[in-house]
Amino acid sequence: MRVYCAVAARGLRRYSTYRAAVAAGLFTNSVFGVINAMVLLALFAARPEINGYDAEDAVTQVFVAQGLIAVVAIMGSPLELGERIRTGAVATDLLRPVSLLGWWLADDLGRAAFHLVFRGIPVFAVGAFLFDLLIPTDPWRWAAVAVSIALATLVSFALRYLYELAGFWLMDTRGVQTVAGLLGPIAAGMLLPLPLFPAGVGEVLRLLPWASIVQLPAEVFLGKDTLPGGTVLSGLAVQAGWALALFAFAAWATSRATARVVVQGG
């Protein structure tokens, strides 16, 4: 366990050295959030309610999504695993007496913790300053939000890990990354809240694991009854279910990958 804490601390410290990148990210997320919010306000000016969402719900979700963008990293900043598989450097990772999955999880959680504090919270604060956001007052709701963000981070990690683990079979995962980088954020509800999709499409997207990354945390934040099962607790249960299922699959795939491993390069 100590080693994973040390790895997470290293992940956190590593990102803290890129200050210019943090500032640029904050600026981009804020600007994009403002544009996105204004488009949605224009939409809701024409229709006061869409599938259980009103203007305040939608704008709040925009800034929850912008706050989570760097934390769950679903739009980029891939793990280095894929690149290490492609170059064969993963050989040195496999020669360590630690679990590959645990190692990368610890590294990514360190990164996510850093981004939550230095990107997520400031971007949300910018949104709260500029717009009327629905901010929970119940302390239990805030506890649920914290759990939901943690679960979103785990689900997102497991998916990104699987994209890159595919490198053991495909040798080059850039194709997977491109497709997942495009479809992931849409299915997550990052670009547009899922209730605003045409009926049917939104329902299908809700059944996929990506919804646990942004849509469900946003609905937990808002305390919406559009959550699966209708309550915050059942929403969290769905997220936890996806996290468990994806980690089980990732652990199985890791053992398959390393059993038939072909480490590239001499």
Next chain:
Amino acid sequence: MPPKTTAVPARACVEPIIEAVGLGRDFTVSEGPFLRRRRRTVSAVRDVDLTVFPGEIVGYLGPNGAGKSSTMKMLTGILSPTQGRVRVTGLEPARRRTRLAARIGVVFGQRSTLWWDLPLRDSFELTRHMYRVPAADHARRLAELTALLELGPFLSTPVRQLSLGQRMRGDLTAALLHGPRLLVLDEPTIGLDVVSKSTIREFLLRLNAEEGTTILLTTHDLGDVERLCERVVVIDQGRLAYDGGLAGLRASVPSPRVLVVDLVGPAAPLTVEGARCVRVDGPRQWLELSDNPARVIAEVTRRHEVADLTLREPDIESVVAALYRRSAATAG
């Protein structure tokens, strides 16, 4: 360092540290353009029998693509064999990879296990957690290795700023901090200057002598082999071509001794019975001997004015090259 520094006991009653029988690995490769891609099986390693006992230093030699790296990967558990069986420290490497990793140290000369963005000291600290070394043992061992490998001046430098020689010494330290019984080195001196090479060689000899650490190394640097290895294993085209002592390797392939003659001035290539002039560089000439050197030397000094004479034993490089040529001829 481990408490025991006993001498290597008699082999009959010692478990081998590496035992491979009929070890082989096939790869399936896809070739050709996208739509007419064909699959073909290539064997990288075939029928390798290798037994290494604790305390040995074994050089594993072969040209590029001979199967050295594939063998190393099978021994360390990051590649599963398709034929034969292998045990390292009593464990089956591919199935017990993480357990084995705690017992052995591995350095790939062309890949670092250190963390690019961390100071060397922090990389070692992370290594300590990984191998669960108690803090006191870690501090003592790090102090010893720091002294032996002269790491002191750059312990706080981030790895990306180290020279290749410094990085390699750092990698060796990281591989040895948990006191492994077996050290596997893949081209440990690649790209290093003479001084760095020599530091590393002397260190390895000392490690082997004082702690009885078994060392298996691949190298293209035959200086490494001559300085370090009593035993060499040569692999070519995936098969073992030689396994035995360094002296035996020389004897197995006829390669002549060379007499280097410094004349007082430039001259036409010398013609002496029992010798053949192979190279001329100003007043210096190289004569390949096929006869008793004493007689050739007497003949040369009688007929020419000689400033200096050196007799060179065949170097291991030409011996191995001859061995590769011979195994290529028998295979073809």
